[in-house]
Amino acid sequence: xxxxxxxxxxxxxxxxxxxxxxxxxxxxxxxxxxxxxxxxxxxxxxxxxxxxxxxxxxxxxxxxxxxxxxxxxxxxxxxxxxxxxxxxxxxxxxxxxxxxxxxxxxxxxxxxxxxxxxxxxxxxxxxxxxxxxxxxxxxxxxxxxxxxxxxxxxxxxxxxxxxxxxxxxxxxxxxxxxxxxxxxxxxxxxxxxxxxxxxxxxxxxxxxxxxxxxxxxxxxxxxxxxxxxxxxxxxxxxxxxxxxxxxxxxxxxxxxxxxxxxxxxxxxxxxxxxxxxxxxxxxxxxxxxxxxxxxxxxxxxxxxxxxxxxxxxxxxxxxxxxxxxxxxxxxxxxxxxxxxxxxxxxxxxxxxxxxxxxxxxxxx
Amino acid sequence: xxxxxxxxxxxxxxxxxxxxxxxxxxxxxxxxxxxxxxxxxxxxxxxxxxxxxxxxxxxxxxxxxxxxxxxxxxxxxxxxxxxxxxxxxxxxxxxxxxxxxxxxxxxxxxxxxxxxxxxxxxxxxxxxxxxxxxxxxxxxxxxxxxxxxxxxxxxxxxxxxxxxxxxxxxxxxxxxxxxxxxxxxxxxxxxxxxxxxxxxxxxxxxxxxxxxxxxxxxxxxxxxxxxxxxxxxxxxxxxxxxxxxxxxxxxxxxxxxxxxxxxxxxxxxxxxxxxxxxxxxxxxxxxxxxxxxxxx
Numbered sequence: 001x002x003x004x005x006x007x008x009x010x011x012x013x014x015x016x017x018x019x020x021x022x023x024x025x026x027x028x029x030x031x032x033x034x035x036x037x038x039x040x041x042x043x044x045x046x047x048x049x050x051x052x053x054x055x056x057x058x059x060x061x062x063x064x065x066x067x068x069x070x071x072x073x074x075x076x077x078x079x080x081x082x083x084x085x086x087x088x089x090x091x092x093x094x095x096x097x098x099x100x101x102x103x104x105x106x107x108x109x110x111x112x113x114x115x116x117x118x119x120x121x122x123x124x125x126x127x128x129x130x131x132x133x134x135x136x137x138x139x140x141x142x143x144x145x146x147x148x149x150x151x152x153x154x155x156x157x158x159x160x161x162x163x164x165x166x167x168x169x170x171x172x173x174x175x176x177x178x179x180x181x182x183x184x185x186x187x188x189x190x191x192x193x194x195x196x197x198x199x200x201x202x203x204x205x206x207x208x209x210x211x212x213x214x215x216x217x218x219x220x221x222x223x224x225x226x227x228x229x230x231x232x233x234x235x236x237x238x239x240x241x242x243x244x245x246x247x248x249x250x251x252x253x254x255x256x257x258x259x260x261x262x263x264x265x266x267x268x269x270x271x272x273x274x275x276x277x278x279x280x281x282x283x284x285x286x287x288x289x290x291x292x293x294x295x296x297x298x299x300x301x302x303x304x305x306x307x308x309x310x311x312x313x314x315x316x317x318x319x320x321x322x323x324x325x326x327x328x329x330x331x332x333x334x335x336x337x338x339x340x341x342x343x344x345x346x347x348x349x350x351x352x353x354x355x356x357x358x359x360x361x362x363x364x
Numbered sequence: 365x366x367x368x369x370x371x372x373x374x375x376x377x378x379x380x381x382x383x384x385x386x387x388x389x390x391x392x393x394x395x396x397x398x399x400x401x402x403x404x405x406x407x408x409x410x411x412x413x414x415x416x417x418x419x420x421x422x423x424x425x426x427x428x429x430x431x432x433x434x435x436x437x438x439x440x441x442x443x444x445x446x447x448x449x450x451x452x453x454x455x456x457x458x459x460x461x462x463x464x465x466x467x468x469x470x471x472x473x474x475x476x477x478x479x480x481x482x483x484x485x486x487x488x489x490x491x492x493x494x495x496x497x498x499x500x501x502x503x504x505x506x507x508x509x510x511x512x513x514x515x516x517x518x519x520x521x522x523x524x525x526x527x528x529x530x531x532x533x534x535x536x537x538x539x540x541x542x543x544x545x546x547x548x549x550x551x552x553x554x555x556x557x558x559x560x561x562x563x564x565x566x567x568x569x570x571x572x573x574x575x576x577x578x579x580x581x582x583x584x585x586x587x588x589x590x591x592x593x594x595x596x597x598x599x600x601x602x603x604x605x606x607x608x609x610x611x612x613x614x615x616x617x618x619x620x621x622x623x624x625x626x627x628x629x630x631x632x633x634x635x636x637x638x639x640x641x642x643x644x645x646x647x648x649x650x651x652x653x654x655x656x657x658x659x660x
Binding site for chain 1 (some may be wrong): 555
């Protein structure tokens with residue numbers, strides 16, 4: 001795409017608004033986009049690094065400062081170049097805008113967040129936050145995608161789980177009813193892991209059509225107000241940021257050296273499971289593989305036959321974590337410097353790949 | 365519970381009683397108790413005193429000074445603790461307790477805590493200490509005070525017996541007992557492995573002090589003798605890990621007259637596959653080592 005005319009935030013947003021109006025017109029008229037025409041993709045990224053440090057982590061062919069805290073980045077991948085606009089005005093939650101093809105955009109962002117100790121991560125939306133998104137507008141579509149096979153071995157799935165994967169995509173009239181019916185089935189409820197929710201949001205005569213995934217990717221299939229899109233992203237970001245802040249405020253264990261001994265502050269997080277673990281040792285061996293999506297390295301010890309302890313490292317930020325696991329719950333201790341996103345990655349991925357009814361209470 | 369000493373379990377349980385945790389009762393937190401200090405050390409009447417922790421409720425202006433025991437009690441310890449019990453204000457005036465109001469209403473009580481039944485112990489003192497017994501059955505612990513050894517503060521005593529509802533106590537507020545407790549070897553060895561991976565990814569080079577500071581929250585407050593012992597333990601552990609294959613991840617480098625290490629690979633997927641073997645082998649070899657051997 002030609003972006004030389006974009007010299008400010010305002011230019012960028014005008015360009016993006018033009019795009020979302022165009023995609024909507026094409027989709028309404030022809031139900032498909034013109035060749036080369038793409039939808040706006042917006043990625044919400046959790047960051048513990050600066051935009052300058054990002055350059056060490058991705059292959060940037062060109063970078064240009066467009067406006068204060070807004071950079072155009074041309075990122076090289078497999079010999080191709082992909083254009084993104086990085087808005088880092090919120091230093092903890094970056095917004096990346098792109099009009100690249102969906103698969104390319106996802107692959108670039110995946111490369112960006114997947115390195116060891118690279119300080120970047122997806123925003124991992126727990127099911128509760130995804131359900132809140134459904135309430136933000138008229139419910140349009142839903143993706144249910146339970147993918148135990150991304151985390152658990154085929155033997156584990158065969159022996160211990162009712163589903164290896166379960167995928168349901170629905171849009172249009174009746175979607176809401178279909179989802180309510182599925183949700184009310186007790187034997188299914190642990191496996192109804194939301195992968196994406198779609199809404200039409202209308203405020204004061206303006207509208208946007210948004211599809212929001214479990215890991216913070218917004219695809220805007222139409223609308224007439226880029227400002228409403230930005231506002232939608234911001235609202236969802238603020239809810240996520242609030243959750244993250246509460247985790248970091250209350251649930252990191254810190255110690256303070258005093259003249260006569262050591263003080264302690266903070267309390268662990270507890271994830272309560274609806275889908276009880278049949279064999280805790282096997283379960284642990286499947287979740288601490290150092291691989292995506294959990295990215296947990298660890299060593300385990302047995303406390304009793306069905307109570308085990310894991311001490312390890314989150315490869316996202318090189319933060320230490322400890323988990324105590326029994327069939328009914330997981331107790332998660334975060335180190336005092338740990339990134340709260342570690343807890344949300346573990347929690348949201350357990351909901352997505354093991355038990356969508358898992359509950360983690362975070363103190364207010 | 366396996367692989368964690370009774371002493372470490374007790375310390376963790378007392379801390380957990382002051383926390384919000386849906387898997388464990390928060391009986392003391394509801395009375396306002398917080399963990400004022402872990403591993404306090406101070407002097408009183410010319411004696412060094414070193415109980416395990418002090419819990420303080422600002423609302424009740426009251427502290428509980430706890431010594432977690434196995435089965436044995438010593439007369440000399442009873443005398444030290446009795447002196448504290450009868451002059452609690454010195455905990456404030458010396459600055460040992462920091463979470464209480466410094467006024468004449470402040471009170472502190474001393475308590476022995478044990479998994480064993482101390483009522484049969486010949487050295488159980490005849491004074492008004494509290495003595496707390498962690499009584500375990502198939503489903504849970506019942507934390508009860510022994511008859512004639514109850515807490516003086518009525519609201520506190522009214523909490524007992526506390527039923528945990530689970531035998532699965534928290535274990536990581538205080539991850540392993542420093543010193544030579546055999547039951548905590550496994551927690552010690554995996555804590556050192558965890559810290560080795562953590563520190564190696566964080567620093568260009570590191571030594572055993574870096575690992576110990578990372579692995580145990582109380583490291584900086586330990587006395588020099590204890591530090592010396594733990595350094596020797598850690599040298600053994602990390603050398604064993606290296607022999608088992610951790611040398612693919614870290615290598616020893618020369619740094620004057622002390623050993624240092626640095627990371628040579630950040631690929632932890634390969635390391636993950638060997639971790640169980642590492643921990644089991646190193647643990648087994650260390651258990652066969654006499655404690656005195658660590659001093660060499």
